[in-house]
Amino acid sequence: MKRFLLAVLFMLLPLPASAAASKWPGVDEAVVEKFAAQLGRTAREPYLNTxxxxxxxxxxxxxxxxxxxxxxxxxxxxxxxxxxxxxxxxxx
Amino acid sequence: MKPLVLLALMLGFFPLPVAAMHISEGILPGGWAILWFVVAAPFVAWGGWRINQRRAIDPGYISLVGIFGAAVFVFSCFPLPVPVAGSTAHPAGTGLSAILLGGPASVVVAFISLLLQALFLAHGGLTTLGGNTFSMGVVGSFSGLAAFKLARLCQGNLFWSGFAAGVASDLLTYLGTATEMALALHGNTPLLTVLGQIYLAFMPTQVPISILEGVIIGGMLVYVRKHRPDILCKLKIITAEER
Missing domain, CATH: 1.20.5 (Single alpha-helices involved in coiled-coils or other helix-helix interfaces)
Incomplete structure (x- = not known):
């Protein structure tokens, strides 16, 4: 069962983070900020913007x-x- | 040992700018931002008091806070791509810290991690720090701990109990985030409709991540039992016979 779980995880996560992070949005962009914008709030720049x-x-x-x-x-x-x-x- | 070392190396050497579960700066209206600070503050204070108390009894406790505090910080800024969802997200790590440090102490490490991320990593926000601390710190820690204890009560072994803690803490952290957003922003739309929409939108990314988090926590607990069973005995996670 543990091996099966590991196999499933590797199938779900086949791409290196470095390749994907630049192309794919994080869930805060894809979900949090999207829904907030729909509901009338937009994110503002961080106070210390790095x-x-x-x-x-x-x-x-x-x-x-x-x-x-x-x-x-x-x-x-x-x-x-x-x-x-x-x-x-x-x-x- | 090797997989854990590799994981630690991955986490340490490939940090990437992350955009994930934390509610971004400015999304919560002022009143809600203050309310979540007020709700989270007693848990942070309780955690600080518990850490001091346990440190006085067992000086070795601070080393555990060092390991699992750093783990929560690194986990929660590590983006994992989920191809089935086409987006990235990160584990919370608070299920693990809650089991090994205790629920209140886990809230403190979550708070410090979120503060550093809001200050320097443009991740989360200072105005949403209370809300993020409540969802990741309070909800994530205590739900993970409860799932772990429930699984142990049901005679679950260490791995599967840790797995349950990881899945529960991750999924319920996002339920906390969705609830905070829905409460603050639902307007004229029914609360449950907005809550359901936001939470369901998290799921394609979070279900695989929660399984991964479960495997990591289960594996970590098995590792600790193998190498330092006395820690788990001291925390009353296992009995002397189970060592």
């Missing part, structure tokens, strides 16, 4: 790198270093 050329790519790269680093740092601490300590405790 959506200017490659600046947004830069901040996303920075955010992804920072988030990935924090996650990896604590992952190592919890699942690698502490696992060894727990195994030693278990042997005692």
């Amino acid at each position: 959506d200017q050329g490659d600046l947004l790519l830069f901040v996303f790269a920075l955010a992804g790198g920072g988030g990935g680093f924090i996650m990896g740092y604590y992952w190592h601490k919890v699942f690698i270093v502490k696992q060894d300590l727990c195994l030693k405790d278990g042997e005692d």
Whole structure:
């Protein structure tokens, strides 16, 4: 069953995000902003608008790198270093 | 281990500008924006208090907050293309953080993620921060936690209970978003009609994403049981016999 689910997921997500993100709208554009416009509200520019050329790519790269680093740092601490300590405790 | 490392690498190294579930800046009228701030604020305060309380009891808790807080941030700005819908969306991640950090703490990590995204990533908005915190943080966390506990009560194994949490938290987060929009914007159209239209429009994208989120959460819980069962015992997710 788990293999079947994974197979379904891979069929549903065959394209790399980089190829698709530039062509396809996000659901906020396709749903949230579309319905809001139909109901008389339009989105306004963010107060701190980083959506200017490659600046947004830069901040996303920075955010992804920072988030990935924090996650990896604590992952190592919890699942690698502490696992060894727990195994030693278990042997005692 | 390898699939999880690969996933972490994917999330860390291929971040892309994302346009997804969060309600964009300016969409909620002023009164509704304030109302959702007022509704979400007590949950954020409760979460902050719970994190401090648990940190005093168990200093290792902060490491878990670091992992799953960062995971929520990265998950919720990672666009996944869904070919059947022709659009992209992202998982919420709050089901996972709610199980491993607790519901209130999960609201705090969602709030911080949404604040950073609204400030620097042109994603979501400051005026809609309360609404987005309520849907992704409060509804996503507590619905995921409830689904997980219900599945465990029904003797579901760890993977399938996590799967249920992922699906429920994702789908109900979007129900929260649709409800907030419908309440604020339905005008003369019946509320339920607008709610139904918005929620159904999310579904072609969100059903596959929710399945993916379920698989990730189920897999993550199985991984934690294999490598650090003591964490799950401490959180009373599994018993000592299940280790």
